[in-house]
Amino acid sequence: MKPLNTGEPTDVGRYRVFAALGEGGMGRVLLGTSSDGRLVAIKQVHPGFAHDPGFRERFRREVTASRMVSGAYTAPVMDADPDAPVPWLASVFVPGPSLSEAVAAGGPLPPPAIRHLAAGLALALGDIHRAGLVHRDLKPSNVILTGDGPRVIDFGIARAVEGDSELTHTGSIIGSPGFMSPEQAEGKPLTPASDMFSLGALLVMAATGSNPFTGTSTPHTLYNVVHVQPDLRYLDPGLRQLVEPCLAKDPTARPSPAWVLEQLGPIAPTTSPWPPLVPHLIQAQQAEVRLLLDPPPPRRSRRGLYAALAAVAVVVVAGGTVAAVSLNGEDPPPAVAAPSEPAPPDVPATTPVNPDPLGPDNLRRVDFCKVLEGREVPGFGKLGKEIDIHFDTCTYSTPAGKWLELGAGGGLVDGEPAGELEGLPLYVKGSDDSCGAAVALPGLPNTKLSTRVNSLSTKDEACSVVKSALTDAVKRIRAGGHERELPAGTLAPLDPCALVGPATADRLIGPVVATNREHLHQCYYDAAGSLRMSLVRAYPPVQSKDAYYSRTATLDLGGTKVYLAENDDGVARSSCSLTWQHRSVSDRDGENVELTFGTSGTKLTSAEACEKAKGFAEVLLQKLPKP
Structure with a gap:
């Protein structure tokens, strides 16, 4: 929120505006007051939409329908002018953080709050659907947590923008990929069932802190929405029974808002449904x-x-x-880094090479998509490579459309001990129709080699499949012959904690209390604040437009284009991330470096966090191999 710029119009229709709330993909939002003193949120659509011949008529039709929506859990539409030079819509301003901000600031919501959230959203969707509308863009940033419950905003606008406009015929997507329904991702006609899918994804995000379909890029996320069954094993059983039907790929199999309310039953009254x-x-x-x-x-x-x-x-x-957001003006122009001083002599934080085939030094050289390709898993089928864009994981599929993931990471550290597999401690975690199995890896206490499946007939069947696949994988990795190609300059075989020595790290971000190898390609420095460095294979980085960040910028560090994303959330809660592509693999992906410096436990500002991250990046860039 920031005051209007000098000379900017202070009136929209019959409303006085005094602050800018933000700007999104469909338009700009202003905060104003009506003649009776009520606060209103006024959305002005982007001028480009106003030039579309069919937009104004669709906008008028959708506004008329939106005005019919009333209920305790929506922000009512008060006024609109489809014929204005820049069409606008005014709705009641409801004070409160969005669900996305609340989860980002405080973590997943507790179970009682999830029940209140689910009930409020089901009631809101019921009101919207009875008015003949489909929301089309139900996502955490369109849900406001007010003092007495959630409010759904922005219903009706996405439909007006979609229409038959040429603006949507250029590969753009109206909506948020991680919360779209499969039919919306495929451009098919939508029904109220589409909103129910979005509701299911939103409740998973609120309960876990992450979207169940998020991939490394928009295309990857959309693929997951359409084809991949979400991993719901870690949900509370009651919530899973509620969410799972909502996430059915077939819209006719999804429940109604009334069914959700029936399953929830009576909600206990409370003075505040949210955490403090x-x-x-x-x-x-x-x-x-x-x-x-x-x-x-x-x-x-x-x-x-x-x-x-x-x-x-x-x-x-x-x-x-x-x-x-900062209220003191525009973001500063992208910084140009001064020439870096040569890194001082330093002994890298190395460890003796681990000769174990399952040790981190060897696993970094393994191509996980070669290990099980073409292998027949009893009770499951023959595995073919499906998704291979990551260093440390591979997703396989069978001719029947089932999938199995093999990878090294920390996802199953909370599995239950289940004896041994090929002489290694075994951990298993299963629920209903899914299962994951993992074995501990030498040299990386937080990382395990794991296999996962879901959507099988029973938990026992799923666990049998993953244990069989994991046994085969361990044997084949130990036998060797599945090494990845290592082109010049690749990051794949590098130990991330060995790139910057302890003395240099201490000088840049210290004092460094501990350096932890979190995963094969991830290192965490516990210092005056914290720094996490990740070497990843992913889609090329781009400048973030996420409103979560208070500032984004593009930097030039020694000739390397670096993307900065700063989150100013106050002392001890801010962070700064730097991302750049180290080596291009193809037009669609490459090898990237990600650095995130957090201020937790310090009195550092977000700007100081960015300075520390930039200083570390300048030195790191000198240490990386040349592509």
């Missing part, structure tokens, strides 16, 4: 609105006032999306 952080964010947002409505007298200049506001900036709602 949410009321705090609501109060902070209301305080900022009061300050913008009634600013203190300027001591020297208006610029000084905005600088003072910036010093106490808080997280606020931005048109359904919550963003941490």
